[in-house]
Amino acid sequence: MRGPGIAGHFVDNHLPRGVDLNIIGGIDMRKVAVVGGGLSHWGIRKANWRELVQEAGKAVLDDTQNLDKKDIDSLFVGAASPDRWAFQCHVAPLVADMLGVYPNRMMARTELACASGQAAVRYAWLAIASGFSEVALCLGVEKMNNPNMLESQTTMAAVLDREWDGIHGASAPPFFAMCAQHHMKHYGTTRRQMSLVAEKNHRFSTTNPFAHFQKPVPAEKVEASPMVAPPLTLFDCSGITDGAAAVILVSEERAKKMTDTPVWIKGSGQCSGGNNSANWKSLDTWYPMQVAAREAFRTSGITVDDIDLAEVHDCFTISEIIEYEDLGLCKKGEGGKFIEDGQSDIGGKVAVNTRGGLLGCGHPLGATGIGQIIEIYQQMQAKVPKARQVPDPQIGLTHNLSGAANVHSILVFGRDA
Amino acid sequence: MADKETKTGGKAEANAAKGMPGWMADLPLVQLPLALDFCSPQTEDFTRVSRFFDELRKGNLMTTKCKACGALNWPPRVVCPECQSDALEWVELPKTGKLWAFTEVRLGAPLGMEKDAPFSIGIVELDDVGLRLLARIDTPYNKLGFDLPMELVVARMPGERVIYRFKAKG
Numbered sequence: 377m378r379g380p381g382i383a384g385h386f387v388d389n390h391l392p393r394g395v396d397l398n399i400i401g402g403i404d405m406r407k408v409a410v411v412g413g414g415l416s417h418w419g420i421r422k423a424n425w426r427e428l429v430q431e432a433g434k435a436v437l438d439d440t441q442n443l444d445k446k447d448i449d450s451l452f453v454g455a456a457s458p459d460r461w462a463f464q465c466h467v468a469p470l471v472a473d474m475l476g477v478y479p480n481r482m483m484a485r486t487e488l489a490c491a492s493g494q495a496a497v498r499y500a501w502l503a504i505a506s507g508f509s510e511v512a513l514c515l516g517v518e519k520m521n522n523p524n525m526l527e528s529q530t531t532m533a534a535v536l537d538r539e540w541d542g543i544h545g546a547s548a549p550p551f552f553a554m555c556a557q558h559h560m561k562h563y564g565t566t567r568r569q570m571s572l573v574a575e576k577n578h579r580f581s582t583t584n585p586f587a588h589f590q591k592p593v594p595a596e597k598v599e600a601s602p603m604v605a606p607p608l609t610l611f612d613c614s615g616i617t618d619g620a621a622a623v624i625l626v627s628e629e630r631a632k633k634m635t636d637t638p639v640w641i642k643g644s645g646q647c648s649g650g651n652n653s654a655n656w657k658s659l660d661t662w663y664p665m666q667v668a669a670r671e672a673f674r675t676s677g678i679t680v681d682d683i684d685l686a687e688v689h690d691c692f693t694i695s696e697i698i699e700y701e702d703l704g705l706c707k708k709g710e711g712g713k714f715i716e717d718g719q720s721d722i723g724g725k726v727a728v729n730t731r732g733g734l735l736g737c738g739h740p741l742g743a744t745g746i747g748q749i750i751e752i753y754q755q756m757q758a759k760v761p762k763a764r765q766v767p768d769p770q771i772g773l774t775h776n777l778s779g780a781a782n783v784h785s786i787l788v789f790g791r792d793a
Numbered sequence: 794m795a796d797k798e799t800k801t802g803g804k805a806e807a808n809a810a811k812g813m814p815g816w817m818a819d820l821p822l823v824q825l826p827l828a829l830d831f832c833s834p835q836t837e838d839f840t841r842v843s844r845f846f847d848e849l850r851k852g853n854l855m856t857t858k859c860k861a862c863g864a865l866n867w868p869p870r871v872v873c874p875e876c877q878s879d880a881l882e883w884v885e886l887p888k889t890g891k892l893w894a895f896t897e898v899r900l901g902a903p904l905g906m907e908k909d910a911p912f913s914i915g916i917v918e919l920d921d922v923g924l925r926l927l928a929r930i931d932t933p934y935n936k937l938g939f940d941l942p943m944e945l946v947v948a949r950m951p952g953e954r955v956i957y958r959f960k961a962k963g
Contacts, residue, residue, distance in 0.1 A: 460828075530829065530903040540868045543831040543956055544929040545898050545906045550914045553896035561939070604900045605914075606934070653916065653927035654867040659894055 405505045407793045409631035409638035410623050412440025413750035418619030418738050419588040425462035425519040426474060432515055432620035432743075433475040440624045442634040443511070448624075449481040450509040454496035454516035456489050456741035460531040461519050471515055481509045489535045490691065491776035491785045492516060493621065493745030498785065500625045501641050510627050516747070517620035518740035528616060535779050537652040546653070548691065549613060551780040553605035556694035559660040560607065562709070567607065569712035570693040571595035574611050576721060577690060577729050581736025583763040586747075588617045588738030598693075612693045617738025621746035623753070628793065639753045640793040642678070642771075645671030648783045656780070665702040665777070665784040672773070672786035680704040683726050684769035685755055687748035689777045690733040696720075699775060700728070722766055730755065730764045745785075748774040752789045829904060832950045842869040844883060849955050854888055854945055857881040867924055888945035889962065890919040890926075897934035917943045917959045931960040 414435025416428045423431070437445060453468045464470065468483045482503045486495035493516030500512035522528055533547035559565045575595045581587035598611040631638040647667035649655050657663055673679060680703065688703065690696035697711035705726055706714040714720055720728035731737060731751035734744060752772035754760045772789045833839070835846035845868075848855045857869040861878035872879050895915035902910040913930035915937065930937065931946050942962040947955055 526904050526907055527829075529901050530831075533831070533903040537868075538831060539833050541927050542903070544914060544927060544958070545902055545909065545912060546914055546927055547898075547901065547903060549901055550896045550898055554894035554916065557894055557896065602900065605896045605898055610900075652868065654924060656916075656925070 406507060407628040407631075408501050408504045408625055408641045409628065409793075410641070410749065410753050410789070411626050411631055411634050411638050412436050412443065412624040413746075413753045414439045414622055415586045415743075415747060415750060416620040417586050418617050418740060418743070418747075420521045421519075421618040423618070425458060425464065425517065426470070428517050428519060428618060428620040429471050429515065430474050432517065432622045433471070433513075436513070436515070436622035436624060437475070440634070443624060445477060447511045447630075448477045448513050449479055450500060450503050450512035451477060451479040451483040452496035452500050452512065452514045453485045454487075454493035454514065454742040454746060455485055456487060456492045456518060456535070457531050458485075458517075458519075458742075460534075461522065461528065475513070475515075477513060479513075482512075488776075488783060488785070489778040490689065490739070490741050491745055491778040491783060492742040493747070494749075494774065494776045494785045494787060495745070496742075497623065497625065497641075497746065497749060497787065498644060498646070501644070501787075504625055504627050510630055512625045513622060514625060514746060515620065515622040516740075516743040516745060518742045519618045520616045520740060521618050525616070541653045541780075546780075548780070549605040549608055552692040552694055553608045555659045555698065555781070556607050556612075556692070558658075559694060559698060559711075562660055563712065564709075565694075565697060565712035567599060568595060569697065569716050570607075570612060571598040572715045573690060573693040573696045574598045574735050576715065577696075577733035577735040578611075580730050580764050581732025583761045584732045584737065586619075587732045587736050588615050588619070589732070589736050608692060608694070611735075614691045614734035615738035617740045619738060619740035619743045619747070621743040621750055623746055623749055637757050639756045639772075640790050642788040642790045642793070643672055643675030644785075644787050645669060645673075645675065646783065646785045647671070649781075651779060651782050653780065655782075660698060661708065662698055662702045662777070662781050662784065665699065665775075665781070666704075668775075668784040668786045669703050672788050676771075676788040676790070678771055678788060678790075682771045683773050684771050685727040685730060685752065685766045686773045686775065687729055687731065687733070687751055688773075688775040689744075690729055690735050691739060691777070693735065695777065695781075696728065696733070699777075703773075703775065722764065727766045727769075730760070730766060745774065745776045748776070749787070749789070756789070756791050825905070831903065831905060832952075832954050832956065835954050841871045845869050846955055848883075849947055849957060852888075852945075852947055854886040854957055855883050856886055858884045865922065865924065867926070886922060886924065887920040890917040890943050890959070892916075892930070892937060892939065892941040892943055892959075893918045893925055895930060895934070895937045913937060915943075915959070926957070926959075929956075929958040931958050936961060 416431035503509035578593035645668040859873035
């Protein structure tokens with residue numbers, strides 16, 4: 377247990393510590409752009425870990441204009457647990473083999489459970505912003521379906537503090553079930569409001585040929601599906617999915633030579649509340665997310681009202697509802713009403729999870745964060761199908777939580793640097 | 794049945810007689826590989842907080858408290874995460890509390906627990922110490938409610954190991 381017990385003032389304890397974190401626009405830090413993105417198909421794939429890597433690698437290299445592959449000097453591989461799902465560690469050099477790249481600045485696998493993909497992009501961003509790297513490839517991948525799904529579920533349960541929480545049979549569904557229980561108790565959030573999140577995101581995923589789930593899921597179907605951990609049913613949960621995604625990040629100087637339509641990283645925030653369950657100050661207010669959001673907006677020079685589209689971590693329906701609130705899109709406790717009123721749909725206050733989210737696309741842990749960034753990138757280039765195109769988006773955001781909402785990671789993107 | 798006998802080394806009945814839950818009887822008494830076993834080794838050869846498990850075997854729930862800064866640690870530590878002092882003392886935690894949140898694992902239980910499902914999980918706010926513990930709840934889900942008084946249960950795990958759980962009081 378950290379801090380002064382249950383009533384600890386988490387947000388106050390994370391005030392900026394006198395250091396100007398305004399990285400973008402700060403001294404000697406370079407602007408960084410996304411100039412390419414590509415995905416494998418996501419789903420229960422008849423393909424192994426390596427083949428997913430090659431599919432996404434080809435997709436990103438085909439997509440990126442005016443790139444000499446030899447210029448890729450850094451490689452970050454977002455992967456939560458290839459050690460267990462593919463019985464393979466030391467994966468970054470293996471990915472380099474398969475994609476024919478020869479990084480000579482920075483390379484590593486980045487692991488932050490469900491946020492492993494965003495972690496790769498955060499490292500690449502800072503490597504380029506610092507001047508150490510010019511061109512970085514970030515590839516996220518997870519192969520989660522294997523012949524023994526019990527083994528797969530066991531790997532996921534090890535994301536929690538395994539010796540003290542996992543040992544009780546805790547994993548993601550029971551944790552988020554208790555979050556939903558508290559949100560319903562404290563704010564009157566309804567079963568139907570949670571179902572509407574799944575309905576919206578599955579409607580969007582029907583427009584996304586790369587998504588795991590291709591059929592509409594009406595609210596009634598969510599409610600009629602088998603109970604996983606009450607009050608959460610099967611369709612309240614994101615899928616166990618195989619998939620990969622990749623982006624290319626470059627410096628400003630390089631971006632201007634490559635494309636007229638780069639998408640810029642404007643800023644970021646990240647905050648941890650520890651891992652063990654004793655650190656959970658609240659189940660239905662995610663204080664680390666409030667801190668991460670505040671820092672993301674501050675370093676980007678924006679306010680929450682500037683956001684046109686957001687890819688938030690809807691690992692469960694209740695997650696998206698809590699995230700509306702702790703991001704500041706609506707008041708605390710009004711997340712259920714926010715979805716009910718269509719405020720998170722295209723035409724509402726902010727379009728949320730237009731690619732279909734984790735609920736519609738599935739959640740290959742390492743690939744998710746990069747898949748979300750590709751949606752922002754493609755939306756800003758007007759490359760997505762019309763059915764989910766947000767009109768002329770200027771500012772977009774991606775959010776990942778990891779573990780039992782222990783860590784929140786946010787990146788802000790813009791058409792203008 | 795013959796297969797089961799072989800797998801468990803013929804110890805299924807013996808396990809049941811010791812009051813172990815059903816799924817344990819189906820586990821071989823040879824330990825799972827470390828990387829597939831949720832329950833880590835608990836003896837002094839493997840961990841410096843083995844006293845936690847020794848005391849739990851006697852029915853006591855203990856943790857460490859920092860003598861330097863007074864922080865109550867959970868789980869028990871060998872260095873205080875708040876002030877880095879390694880002058881820690883063992884203190885007893887209350888064996889009772891109130892149920893703060895709860896659910897039931899019906900699908901997706903991990904290896905070794907799949908045959909237990911459905912089972913209850915909850916978070917118990919211990920009396921008087923400002924500490925909440927997540928744990929298995931050995932009371933059926935339909936009997937649970939907010940603020941239900943709870944008491945400690947010491948559950949046996951394979952290989953002479955133990956873990957804390959809670960159940961509805963009385």
